[in-house]
Amino acid sequence: MKIKNVIFDIGGVLLDWKPIELLKEMTDEKKAVVLKSNMMDSKYWAELDKGTITLDQAVNLFSQNIPELRDDIEFVLNHFIDYLPVIKENVEILYKLSRDNYRLYILSNFHLESFLKAYEKYPFFNLFEGLVISSRVKLIKPEREIYEYLLDKYSLNPNETVFFDDSEKNVWAAADLGINAVHTPTVERLQDFYKKSLKKGR
Secondary structure, eight states, X not given: OOOOEEEEOSBXXXXXXXXXXXXXXXXXXXXXHHHHHHTTTSXXXXXXXXXXXXXXXXXXXXXXXXXXXHHHHHHHHHHGGGGOOBOHHHHHHHHHHHHTTOEEEEEEOOOHHHHHHHHHHOGGGGGOXXXXXXXXXXXXXXXXXXXXXXXXXXXXOGGGEEEXXXXXXXXXXXXXXXXXXXXXXXXXXXXXXXXXXXXXXX
């Protein structure tokens, strides 16, 4: 069946999400390892993305074992969007898909405050017909319900839909619902799929 709808993840697909590199840039090499362990690798990171805890609660929880780094934790949570580079090659494909009249959507795990900053910062978000952000809907990938929510909300046929995500478990969950799910941990993987399956003759 012909693809009509394209769903993008944000981190790792449109914005370059590499936690250790990000934290090194925002703090230093030693702190980066400790912060990743106590923040991104913590179960509370997913709760923040799901919107079941607030930003202030997350700061308190992340600081439990490293109270001396509380200021760094607050700084990272409030400003990491400023340090996340765009994956230019993938954003270029996004614009090409828009010109070719694909219906474009976002499905991403993201805590709300940071997503709103990203939305204001990057004009490419205006290309999307719909955006499903985990913290807004209180659901999170790879939970089946968040994919069903997106499909139902925008009346998408899974067979006519492709989904790009850098996480294998998120891709598997989408595929279980019949979505054409593509694991894109590298720029080359997304570009290859675009050239073979989405590019239209001009």
